[in-house]
Amino acid sequence: MGTPAGLLDSLRAQGAALGPWEGSVAAVRRELFLPETFEVGDEAISRTASPQKWLEAVYSDVSITTQVNDGSPSGPDEYRLPTSSTSQPSVMLEALELLPCGSPPGAQPPTRTSPSPTSSPNSPTRTPPLTR
Secondary structure, three states, X not given: OOOHXXXXXXHHHOOOOOHHHHHHHHHOXXXXXXXXXXXXXXXXXXXXXXXXXXHXXXXXXXXXXXXXXXXXXXXXXXXXXXXXXXXXXXXXXXXXXXXXXXXXXXXXXXXXXXXXXXXXXXXXXXXXXXXX
């Protein structure tokens, strides 16, 4: 695997909710956002020591721990608290699907079928943008 296309194929095979994000999954080079060494499960993977294994992990449907203990060194018997990670791609796709504003640029915004004062009960209306 080890490529955006490989990740996309894997996500399709498992029935992940790609929705309008399929093109983004295929285009984004995840390796640009990850450090030299990270952890998958309890295993540390280094790009220098194991470049192919590192790349395969980058394009796998797994969460990747990018920092433990706020970056402080820890001994072999010390507790290692994950403090930063990149989310599992299929989980992120599910989260994006739930957002009312979760469409990539150029995609049609989601619609809802709630009545408004100027529409009939069954006509779709645009979902208003979120405000902060």
